[in-house]
Amino acid sequence: MLTAGVDLAAESKGTALAVLDWSGPFVRMDVRTAVADADIAAVAPTVARLGIDCAFGWPDDFVSFLTRHASGGRVEAGADQGMAWRRRLSYRATDRITREITGRWPLSVATDRLGLTAMHCAVLLDAVGDALGTPVDRSGGGTAVEVYPAAALRGWGFDTRGYKNDIQVRGALLARLLEHAPWLGVGAADRRLLTDSDDAFDAVIAALAARAHALGRTHPVPAQFREQACREGWIALPVGRLEDLAPR
Numbered sequence: 001m002l003t004a005g006v007d008l009a010a011e012s013k014g015t016a017l018a019v020l021d022w023s024g025p026f027v028r029m030d031v032r033t034a035v036a037d038a039d040i041a042a043v044a045p046t047v048a049r050l051g052i053d054c055a056f057g058w059p060d061d062f063v064s065f066l067t068r069h070a071s072g073g074r075v076e077a078g079a080d081q082g083m084a085w086r087r088r089l090s091y092r093a094t095d096r097i098t099r100e101i102t103g104r105w106p107l108s109v110a111t112d113r114l115g116l117t118a119m120h121c122a123v124l125l126d127a128v129g130d131a132l133g134t135p136v137d138r139s140g141g142g143t144a145v146e147v148y149p150a151a152a153l154r155g156w157g158f159d160t161r162g163y164k165n166d167i168q169v170r171g172a173l174l175a176r177l178l179e180h181a182p183w184l185g186v187g188a189a190d191r192r193l194l195t196d197s198d199d200a201f202d203a204v205i206a207a208l209a210a211r212a213h214a215l216g217r218t219h220p221v222p223a224q225f226r227e228q229a230c231r232e233g234w235i236a237l238p239v240g241r242l243e244d245l246a247p248r
Helices: 037-046 060-070 083-090 093-102 114-132 149-155 167-180 188-196 198-214 223-232
Strands: 002-007 016-021 028-033 049-053 144-146
Touching: 002 037, 002 198, 016 037, 016 198, 028 188, 028 198, 037 049, 037 114, 049 114, 049 198, 060 083, 060 223, 093 149, 093 223, 114 144, 144 198, 149 198, 167 188, 167 198, 188 198
Parallel strands: 002 049, 049 144
Antiparallel strands: 002 016, 016 028
16 A cells, blocks of 8 residues: 655645555655645555645635625625634634544634645645546545644644644654654654654655545544535544554
């Protein structure tokens, strides 16, 4: 089995791709930074799962709000336009479920800086769909799946405080990760790259989350949200331990 992970940025220069080969007792790793969409799309047909760290869509309520506003209609006549109303526009169903599971809100694709990256993601998903020969199922029913590396790490029991911005914290987190996953083949060059680059680090975590999804070790989409998830996207949050992903 091959799985891949993408830490997506608004532009290719900040985007990283990791491909993990699970065919042997030690997982072989290929990690690249400054990756173009065409390279990611070319990898998609070769892997069991492609985990992409970015929202696959926008909240239904937010899309309806913009559509009404653009057409000159009333945006929500008679509604209580307080914080609860704004939060409903800001967060997807998967964001609310993720908060229930993890205790933390993901970034809002509608109102936070993630929006620029999500625009890039929409274009990437088209390219991935073209490479696969079928449109991407944003709910995670196909090869491509939305992942959230920080939440995956917390679900596996790791402290993620400061790892994105502090090279020493990230190096220590990598060391703890390898204690739990000694089967993850990280050579000296890979260790330097994953320590120096939070993009590369998150791409590897995205590929691990993709492995969890391929093995059925992620929270399923609740039945009442399946249709909505096909439009908004759905975060595949791992269940169980990181050790459960070991090569078989």
